[in-house]
Amino acid sequence: MMTKQLLLFALLPIALGAQILDPVVLTKPATDAWPTYNGDYSGRRFSTLNQIDQSNVMHLTLGWVFRVRAGAVPGAIVGGEGPAPVEGGPPNPDLSTIKATPLMVNGILYFATPDNAWAVDARSGHELWHYFWKTKGGIHIGNRGVGMYGNWLFFETPDDYLVSLDARTGKERWHVEIADVKQEYFSTPAPIVVGNHVLVGTGGDSLDVPGFLESHDPETGAIQWKWWSEPLKKGDPGSETWPDEYSMRHGGGMTWIPGTYDPELHLYYLGTGNPNPVLTGRGREGADLYTCSIVALNVDTGKLAWYFQPSPHDTHDWDAAQTTVLIDGLFEGKPRKMLAQANRNGYFFLLDRTNGKNLLTAPMVDTINWSKGIDANGQPIPNPDKEATISGVLVSPPSDGVTNWPPPSFDPDTGLFYVGVKESFSEYYLTDTDPHPEGYAAAEKYITSYGGSLLAIDYQTGKTRWKHSYIFGGGPIGILTTAGKLLFAGDGLGHLLAFDPSNGSILWHAGLSDDVSNGPETYMLDGHQYLVVGAGDSLYAFLLE
Amino acid sequence: MDMRILLQRTLRAIAGFSICVALAAQPAPPKYDPVSVARGQQAFVASCGFCHGSRAKGGEKGPDLLRSVVVLDDENGKGIGRVILKGRPEKGMPKFAMTEDQIVDIANFLHQSIYSAADRDSYQTLNIVTGDASAGKAYFNGAGNCGSCHSVTGDLKGIGAKYEPVTLQDRLLMPLDFGPSASTKAVVTVTVTTPSGEAVSGPLLWIDDFTVALRNSQGTYVSFARKSDVIPQVEVHNPFKPHSDMILHFSDAEIHNLTAYLVTLK
Numbered sequence: 097m098m099t100k101q102l103l104l105f106a107l108l109p110i111a112l113g114a115q116i117l118d119p120v121v122l123t124k125p126a127t128d129a130w131p132t133y134n135g136d137y138s139g140r141r142f143s144t145l146n147q148i149d150q151s152n153v154m155h156l157t158l159g160w161v162f163r164v165r166a167g168a169v170p171g172a173i174v175g176g177e178g179p180a181p182v183e184g185g186p187p188n189p190d191l192s193t194i195k196a197t198p199l200m201v202n203g204i205l206y207f208a209t210p211d212n213a214w215a216v217d218a219r220s221g222h223e224l225w226h227y228f229w230k231t232k233g234g235i236h237i238g239n240r241g242v243g244m245y246g247n248w249l250f251f252e253t254p255d256d257y258l259v260s261l262d263a264r265t266g267k268e269r270w271h272v273e274i275a276d277v278k279q280e281y282f283s284t285p286a287p288i289v290v291g292n293h294v295l296v297g298t299g300g301d302s303l304d305v306p307g308f309l310e311s312h313d314p315e316t317g318a319i320q321w322k323w324w325s326e327p328l329k330k331g332d333p334g335s336e337t338w339p340d341e342y343s344m345r346h347g348g349g350m351t352w353i354p355g356t357y358d359p360e361l362h363l364y365y366l367g368t369g370n371p372n373p374v375l376t377g378r379g380r381e382g383a384d385l386y387t388c389s390i391v392a393l394n395v396d397t398g399k400l401a402w403y404f405q406p407s408p409h410d411t412h413d414w415d416a417a418q419t420t421v422l423i424d425g426l427f428e429g430k431p432r433k434m435l436a437q438a439n440r441n442g443y444f445f446l447l448d449r450t451n452g453k454n455l456l457t458a459p460m461v462d463t464i465n466w467s468k469g470i471d472a473n474g475q476p477i478p479n480p481d482k483e484a485t486i487s488g489v490l491v492s493p494p495s496d497g498v499t500n501w502p503p504p505s506f507d508p509d510t511g512l513f514y515v516g517v518k519e520s521f522s523e524y525y526l527t528d529t530d531p532h533p534e535g536y537a538a539a540e541k542y543i544t545s546y547g548g549s550l551l552a553i554d555y556q557t558g559k560t561r562w563k564h565s566y567i568f569g570g571g572p573i574g575i576l577t578t579a580g581k582l583l584f585a586g587d588g589l590g591h592l593l594a595f596d597p598s599n600g601s602i603l604w605h606a607g608l609s610d611d612v613s614n615g616p617e618t619y620m621l622d623g624h625q626y627l628v629v630g631a632g633d634s635l636y637a638f639l640l641e
Numbered sequence: 642m643d644m645r646i647l648l649q650r651t652l653r654a655i656a657g658f659s660i661c662v663a664l665a666a667q668p669a670p671p672k673y674d675p676v677s678v679a680r681g682q683q684a685f686v687a688s689c690g691f692c693h694g695s696r697a698k699g700g701e702k703g704p705d706l707l708r709s710v711v712v713l714d715d716e717n718g719k720g721i722g723r724v725i726l727k728g729r730p731e732k733g734m735p736k737f738a739m740t741e742d743q744i745v746d747i748a749n750f751l752h753q754s755i756y757s758a759a760d761r762d763s764y765q766t767l768n769i770v771t772g773d774a775s776a777g778k779a780y781f782n783g784a785g786n787c788g789s790c791h792s793v794t795g796d797l798k799g800i801g802a803k804y805e806p807v808t809l810q811d812r813l814l815m816p817l818d819f820g821p822s823a824s825t826k827a828v829v830t831v832t833v834t835t836p837s838g839e840a841v842s843g844p845l846l847w848i849d850d851f852t853v854a855l856r857n858s859q860g861t862y863v864s865f866a867r868k869s870d871v872i873p874q875v876e877v878h879n880p881f882k883p884h885s886d887m888i889l890h891f892s893d894a895e896i897h898n899l900t901a902y903l904v905t906l907k
Contacts, residue, residue, distance in 0.1 A: 302759035536761040
């Protein structure tokens with residue numbers, strides 16, 4: 097208790113100052129801050145810091161470890177609409193697994209797990225405050241962290257509230273309901289703050305409900321606009337890709353990955369989730385826009401500027417909810433504004449982000465067997481024979497994909513896009529033969545995997561430049577690259593590794609008590625470059641000796 | 642949706658070669674009192690099924706109730722009861738004089754139906770045996786070359802009685818239940834040769850870029866630091882490689898035919 101008061105006291109100079117987060121910081125690559133989920137709006141997860149480099153990375157040493165104690169523990173600030181949690185019982189690993197990338201602003205780290213948020217001293221790993229939300233329910237699968245506007249923090253809960261906290265104290269300012277947990281919505285994304293817009297998505301595809309993205313006022317929580325990921329009525333753009341209004345109003349398309357933003361174009365980019373019912377296309381014949389799509393929205397109005405659909409008429413749960421990475425560079429010799437996505441369906445996509453035009457589509461692995469080729473627009477053509485049947489179809493990838501939400505990275509120095517992948521198969525068995533199937537409608541049995549790997553993809557050709565494969569381990573994993581010519585990633589086997597991003601050789605590693613569970617991040621503090629990573633219930637901070 | 646087969650499960654298990662057995666479906670544990678659900682179902686089919694369909698998924702005269710916000714938001718029959726007791730005569734929903742208990746039964750039936758639709762881990766596969774057993778037999782003895790490792794009178798004798806068809810089909814694709822921590826099941830073996838030329842072989846217990854571990858011929862756990870890809874030399878032998886290779890080439894029809902054949906081996 098004593099230490100806690102001292103720490104709060106130490107915070108006072110900041111508390112008395114003006115805004116904690118200067119909005120300008122969000123528009124340039126992070127150096128002495130990590131102010132938004134991906135470090136900056138581009139989604140590249142490339143840091144210009146180079147104090148830690150190839151020549152000294154082997155001297156990285158552990159600075160501190162912070163282990164979360166989730167739940168209504170003594171000292172926690174308690175909020176929420178749900179009943180008081182049952183005392184005792186084993187700790188729930190879902191509540192303490194760190195999938196968030198912590199924000200670091202003025203020496204304080206801010207992050208969340210389902211129902212919990214923390215402020216931690218970035219120098220020492222000491223807890224400043226802990227906020228606990230009493231839940232009404234919802235799937236507690238993960239939380240990707242907090243967003244920040246001035247002194248205010250925002251995070252989402254599994255029972256679909258947007259909660260705003262005062263970053264200085266952890267005290268709640270307000271909460272607003274964004275979706276109905278009884279309709280099986282649950283919310284995991286980190287809100288992204290652009291100007292005075294707090295961009296909030298949601299998830300949930302157990303029942304057949306429509307997805308949406310909302311913009312909220314950071315001061316009051318009031319809704320500014322709402323974009324539905326399906327057309328609402330016949331005649332609306334995209335409605336021609338559904339059989340009827342009933343199917344589009346139950347069509348899924350969740351918005352659970354934090355998006356990226358181009359301040360010049362004023363566009364917010366986002367990959368949407370799978371259509372519903374999930375594993376059968378019956379009852380929703382057509383491309384099912386704008387599910388499994390990359391969309392560009394005007395950030396002030398929520399109006400759709402363009403879309404590209406990586407998985408037209410998806411029947412395998414391949415959300416396009418992977419980070420949409422913004423690349424400025426050459427393509428076919430000309431400078432271009434581009435957007436790259438390593439998609440769950442197994443393909444790498446490169447688009448012109450001014451208009452959504454496809455520049456390149458390339459398979460990332462050899463096992464994918466569900467498409468009949470690429471159409472003139474660069475979209476894979478699904479093979480209807482690989483849609484679930486009663487007797488089963490063998491499909492690669494399984495529903496969790498070749499890759500998934502863990503953040504990839506683009507390194508402008510190497511021109512390579514890095515992503516964790518795995519090559520695996522599932523059998524998909526149709527279980528609901530009703531003309532109006534509901535929910536998932538099919539059962540999936542995981543068959544086998546050929547292992548995971550870390551890929552370095554040349555964004556201009558889609559070709560793999562190098563591949564580091566694991567017999568065990570690997571798979572979708574969060575990645576960071578830096579100007580110190582380093583790539584940091586986990587191996588799924590309890591290690592954090594530093595690679596040479598040009599050729600994949602391993603330069604350093606540390607054993608952690610669990611697998612890396614978020615995207616690693618880096619920042620300067622007191623003249624030291626910190627490397628911070630979450631693995632299971634703990635954050636680890638490394639710096640040079 | 643989200644990466645449901647989560648980090649722990651995937652990253653550890655994919656690492657291995659198969660987790661299909663662990664994922665075998667279990668019937669949904671009833672969340673609502675089964676006796677009440679059964680009564681509710683009976684009442685529903687009798688009074689409501691005509692319009693809403695006997696499974697409440699909607700009919701010509703009434704909407705799908707499993708997707709109804711009134712039903713999803715209902716607590717213990719309160720919201721549903723209001724509609725039942727008052728009806729919406731102008732919209733074609735008649736009112737019913739029902740007791741509170743009858744309403745709770747119907748509500749429990751509807752909630753259990755929604756729970757079962759949403760809980761995909763409990764979905765039950767249907768009759769998956771649709772293949773041609775004689776074509777499967779021909780494939781087994783011919784193109785599949787299955788006889789080079791297996792015999793229907795030897796190791797596969799009675800296999801059709803041992804497993805449910807769906808488990809049999811999944812296991813014929815990949816029989817291995819294996820992961821880096823599943824030490825007892827480690828049928829993959831490894832030979833580690835140190836720079837001095839000493840070779841140790843045994844079941845592979847763990848391998849990453851820095852360590853390789855195995856159980857030696859004395860049954861003792863042995864681990865080696867890996868200094869590079871070649872020091873020490875590490876050779877992994879996967880006895881299920883033929884299955885791994887086949888999966889890349891199998892057609893679904895071949896799989897179904899083989900299953901149909903193996904099911905006959907009772």
